[in-house]
Amino acid sequence: MRTLKSVTLLLFTFISFSKIHAQSTQNDSIKLDYTKIYSLALDGNPVLALPLIQIDPSKKIAARDLQFKTNFENRFKFKDDQSDFLETRKSKIDQLLKIYRDYWRFSFLNKEKKNDTLIMKNVSDFLRKNFPSAKKLTLNEDSINVYQKKYIASLGYHTTGFGKTGGLYDLLVWKTEKDTIYKLNYDGKETPVKVYFMDDFITLGWSEYATLGRYYPAGWATKEALFCVKKSYDLKSENFRVSYIGHEGRHFADYKLFPNLKGVGSADLEYRGKLTELSLYSPDGLYKRIQFFINNGNYDSENGHSIAAFCVIRDLSRVLFQNDYEKDLEKWKAIPSKKINEVAAKILEENTKSLQKIPNVEKFIKQ
Incomplete structure (x- = not known):
């Protein structure tokens, strides 16, 4: 059952940040704050990033950055989406994807409104109209999940099902997949997955x-298997070994250890997955990952990734720096990587012990 209600997703950056957004070093050039822009977007607030791409006409801007500004504004600035999002991904699910695209965009533009009923009704109406088997569909998550998956499968595609990622109902659909077996070692046990x-x-x-x-999402875990977006990783890299196998393997193990554990947007599961990463990375990957968590941590978010990133940096900072949230990466780099690995592993161990004391625990890091 590939349903988003039972998975945690791992976000991935596809292209090198320094390459895709190279900036002119001249004093009179525009410098867009991509870190802040993407942080807001991942928190479901791309509209709040629009002021960050406003340009002083007297300043210079690199061609790639001007293209980004144009594309971002076309998608989020106007009454309707003027970007080529739908046109560049034509398929048999065009109409269904448009329903989700409109729901995502409406949700971004109207954060104060709860739009769950809207997307459930629109998807249900679409399925009843376009998929004869869905005539008995009822307006609830489980029923929509069953018939949406059957509909997409009937077109020859694969999907995660009907469920939320970080507060919004999501739609992931792919055409091909191949499986293999990996051996994971957790809690002293080797398990084929x-x-x-x-x-x-x-x-x-x-x-x-x-x-x-x-x-x-670069990948996710269910109770039965792991799923990996192939283009996201070099399978021989530390990034794959740690941020995918390590992180998602932790989820796979935790589904058995703590079957009810979720927290806000799966924040508790993400917290444990992120601590696992920091317990395993070598110096090159470790400090980059810490910087990403610092930039994207937000305790008040509805996105479990943002909540978890905040709590990881908070808890490590309390041990290593005796403060609540150390943002200066240079201070982190002054700490030996092995020390950070050890502290992350220790915090994860303590978290495990705390969770084991609570019967049927559902949430812990944010009550």
Whole structure:
């Protein structure tokens, strides 16, 4: 059952940040704050990033940055989406994807409104009209999940199902997948796990839409298997070994250890996955990952990734720096990587012990 209600998604940056957004070093040039722009977008607030791309006409701007500004404004500035999002991913699910695209965009533009009923009604109406088997569909998550998956499968595609990622109902659909077996070692036990490598995506969900394709789920875990977006990783890299196998393997193990654990947007599961990463990374990957968590941490978010990133940096900072949130990466770099690995592993161990004391624990890091 590939349903987003039972998975946690791992966000991934597809292209080197320094390459895709190279900036002129001249004093009279515009410098867009991409870190802040993407942080807002991943938190479901791309509209709040629009003021960050306003340009003083007297300043210079690199061609690539001007293109980004144009594309971002076309997607989020006007009454309707004027971007080529739908045109560049034509498929048999065009109409269904448009329903989700409109829902994502409406949700971004109207944060104060709860739009769950809207997307459920629109998807239900679409399925009843376009998929004869869905005539008995009822207006609830489980029923929509069953018939949406059957509809997409009938077209020859694969999907995660009907469920939320970070507060919004998501839609991930791909054309091809191949599976293999990896052996994971957790809690002193070696466990063979099936990993599906997915390719030829039609949509990678609302985070891909909000960030113009820069960030999207790179993989996820269910109780039965792991799923990996093939284009996201060099399978021989530390990034794959740690941020995918380590992180998602932690989820796979936790589904058995703590079957009810979720927290806001799966924040508790993400917290444990992120601590696992920081316990394993070598210096090169470690400090980059810490910087990403610092930039994207937000305790008040509805996105479990943002909440978890904040809590990881908070808890490590309390041990290593005796403060509540150390943002200065140079101070982190002054701490030996092995020390950070050890502290992350210790905090994860303590979290495990705390969770084991609570019967049927559902949430812990944010009550």
